[in-house]
Amino acid sequence: MTTLQTTTPLRLHHLHLCSSAPDALAAFYQELFELQPVSAPERLIALAGGERAVVIHQGESGGLAMAAYAARSPEELAQLRDRLAELVCDSGPEGEIFFAPGAFTVTDPQGRRLLFGVPRSGRQPDRLAAxxxxxxxxxxxxxxxxxxxxxxxxxxxxxxxxxxxxxxxxxxxxxxxxxxxxxxxxxxxxxxxxxxxxxxxxxxxxxxxxxxxxxxxxxxxxxxxxxxxxxxxxxxxxxxxxxxxxxxxxxxxxxxxxxxxxxxxxxxxxxxxxxxxxx
Ligand SMILES: [Fe+2]
CATH class of the missing domain: 3.10.180.10 (2,3-Dihydroxybiphenyl 1,2-Dioxygenase, domain 1)
Structure with missing residues (x-):
């Protein structure tokens, strides 16, 4: 059986959280996780550190809008996209905050969204690893x-x-x-x-x-x-x-x-x- 592990390994890369108080949530991740603001489409807050990142959407607190998994290369992402062809949707601009163009989403049977892409840039170690x-x-x-x-x-x-x-x-x-x-x-x-x-x-x-x-x-x-x-x-x-x-x-x-x-x-x-x- 074809598995991600043996063909196109993926790692969790960032999360899209929903919050009714996005500024307070952003302050927490900035202070405790040492994340810094990066540019994002209107109405979104995007924060990044070395090996952790988050996007915050205005919405009901406690929800996860999207979990983003990174492929190792554009070639492996293309291979994954081909294999999942009938499930693939374009991610739009929110999918390209941390990922290069070509990122795509898949929705599971209960409506959870996964984003797959290749990071725009390599990651540096954080001061305190996590x-x-x-x-x-x-x-x-x-x-x-x-x-x-x-x-x-x-x-x-x-x-x-x-x-x-x-x-x-x-x-x-x-x-x-x-x-x-x-x-x-x-x-x-x-x-x-x-x-x-x-x-x-x-x-x-x-x-x-x-x-x-x-x-x-x-x-x-x-x-x-x-x-x-x-x-x-x-x-x-x-x-x-x-x-x-x-x-x-x-x-x-x-x-x-x-x-x-x-x-x-x-x-x-x-x-x-x-x-x-x-x-
Ligand atoms: Fe756990």
Missing amino acids: RLQHTVFQTTELKTVVDFYVERIGFTISDEVVADEGTVATCFLRSDDEHHSLAFFQGSRNVWDHHCYETSCWNDIRDWGDRFARVRRGIFFGPGRHGPGNNLFFMVTDPDGNRVELSAELERVAADQAPGVWPHEEYTLNSWGRGWIRT
Whole structure:
């Protein structure tokens, strides 16, 4: 089977957030994540750092308008576009803030938009490492969306969390050799769950914790270690209540590795103890 990992690897590159208070949200990412404004189409705020970037749209807070994944080259993007031809829509100017002309979008069966493109420029290291790395959604139709992302787009299942009765509760999907760049939880709503930044080591996790502490933005989940992905993590929220994860040591997965299966319990979500199981 053709997979992204083996043909056209993708990495999460930036996110398009919706906010009813875009200036306050932008101030948070500028201050805490050291992002700087860059030019953007009217009514959008675009901010970029070394290995993280965000576009903020006026809208209902808590929504993710688009998740943007970067291909490694124009040739690989063209290959991907050809393979997804019947799903492809032009991205318009908002897709070309950080990506070169030729970026395109794909919409999943529940209306989530993914943007695919090639970055306009290379990325420099940030002062405090934290590369935008994955995003996660809650869905009412886990099998439908996972089938779409695996069979149509080419993501690979790295791990599944399975409940006692055999139903899949969570699915972690990779688009290159990192354990997951996208994941879905089965739940009662179709909402954005969180996004995550991968740091370079445990000491970075400490430094990020100290950075949030200076502005009294406390950790609400973690620190701990996830079972699937084996990554160290903690989570805070931004001013809109969006959950933001800082991570380290995320597992890498070979292309031929069979999907893992984990029990649906607290210690899967956090092997150090208290979990946070979505309903
Ligand atoms: Fe995560």
